[in-house]
Amino acid sequence: MSFINYSSREINCKIVYYGPGLCGKTTNLQYIYSKTNPEAKGKMISLETGTERTLLFDFLPISLGEIRGFKTRFHLFTVPGQVFYDASRKLILKGVDGVVFVADSQVERLDANIESFESLVNNLKEHGEDLEKLPFVIQYNKRDLPNAVDLSYLEEVFNPRGVQSFEAVAPTGQGVFDTLKAVAKQVLVELKRGDRQKTP
Amino acid sequence: MNTQTVLFEEDSKRLSQACLNLQQEAYARAVFLLDKDGQLLANEGEIDGLDTTSLASLTAGNIAATGGLAKLLGEKEFPVQVHEGDKESIHISLIGERLILVILFDQRSSLGLIRLKLKHAYQDILEISQDIFDKPKEEMKSVFSEITDDDIDDFFGLD
Ligand SMILES: Nc1nc2c(ncn2[C@@H]2O[C@H](COP(=O)(O)OP(=O)(O)OP(=O)(O)O)[C@@H](O)[C@H]2O)c(=O)[nH]1
Numbered sequence A: 001m002s003f004i005n006y007s008s009r010e011i012n013c014k015i016v017y018y019g020p021g022l023c024g025k026t027t028n029l030q031y032i033y034s035k036t037n038p039e040a041k042g043k044m045i046s047l048e049t050g051t052e053r054t055l056l057f058d059f060l061p062i063s064l065g066e067i068r069g070f071k072t073r074f075h076l077f078t079v080p081g082q083v084f085y086d087a088s089r090k091l092i093l094k095g096v097d098g099v100v101f102v103a104d105s106q107v108e109r110l111d112a113n114i115e116s117f118e119s120l121v122n123n124l125k126e127h128g129e130d131l132e133k134l135p136f137v138i139q140y141n142k143r144d145l146p147n148a149v150d151l152s153y154l155e156e157v158f159n160p161r162g163v164q165s166f167e168a169v170a171p172t173g174q175g176v177f178d179t180l181k182a183v184a185k186q187v188l189v190e191l192k193r194g195d196r197q198k199t200p
Numbered sequence B: 001m002n003t004q005t006v007l008f009e010e011d012s013k014r015l016s017q018a019c020l021n022l023q024q025e026a027y028a029r030a031v032f033l034l035d036k037d038g039q040l041l042a043n044e045g046e047i048d049g050l051d052t053t054s055l056a057s058l059t060a061g062n063i064a065a066t067g068g069l070a071k072l073l074g075e076k077e078f079p080v081q082v083h084e085g086d087k088e089s090i091h092i093s094l095i096g097e098r099l100i101l102v103i104l105f106d107q108r109s110s111l112g113l114i115r116l117k118l119k120h121a122y123q124d125i126l127e128i129s130q131d132i133f134d135k136p137k138e139e140m141k142s143v144f145s146e147i148t149d150d151d152i153d154d155f156f157g158l159d
């Protein structure tokens, strides 16, 4: 959950990038890191295996500016996408303010996306959160690959509710900041509304 | 249950004071207080050159993982962890349900002294934190109602 510090005049919010293994979550954060001014970012921490797969999480704190004299920071996390790290994924979702689901557009990853999406819904439930009530955007990544599935098909499968969604090619940055801004904005709007209730 | 943490000026001062007392009495290098989401509530002592945001998020990740392990084994939690290095050591303990206290220390102190002084400080910090978490919700809501839609739009117009 967001954190408001009157003493240091800061608002901190937590955004989690969720999705199947190798879909490009870490790449999103790396791109954001590389394009953010030094004074607006902290260190990027990656707890990964020897083969660059996320083991526990990636963490990147960025500040996007001030609102009413409060420095507004977003703590960006990625989860480990590999199936057997589900326990870690659940931990990272605790206290989340907004979620980005990164889907891998490649046709052979369709089932992996579906499985990951279902685990997102279930893991949130275990924290008393309902995906339908959380700030939430979808990113269809790897649009550059020839085996990418038609957008309309992906939308039909993953986005029946019609939440904001973006096409992306994370290594080149296409769609990366659009995704981040959209979820961050939803988080702030939600904070302002301030009446999100958890279901136990 | 709403777990949002809101820290007001006066509570922040009280927490900082409690941490400072502990840091001085225990001859610790630095003392940090954070919540389980990794948000830093207070830090005292020699913190120049330390990346406190990273320290907080790694500690919170560590506590979350250890808590997961505890549950697997049928324990409620492992309330204390100590890591002793050649020069620097770190003592991590849970305060109540929601806070984590991190004490960095070196050869100027000792594990025994840390434990002894922590006993006194624990209750202090717990009481202050209960005041913080029990604050009525209305007081918190007003914070955000000041933010306008224009503020939010401007915020994103910046870059
Ligand atoms: N062609 C292409 N490759 C991509 C794209 N996004 C990421 N990749 C590559 O896919 C690989 C995996 O990316 P990561 O960002 O590490 O994936 P991840 O989702 O963090 O994976 P886990 O940590 O295992 O969950 C890397 O080699 C990236 O360079 C994309 O849009 N297009």
Ligand SMILES: [Mg+2]
Pocket: A025, A026, A027, A052, A053, A054, A078, A079, A080, A081
């Ligand atoms: Mg990764």
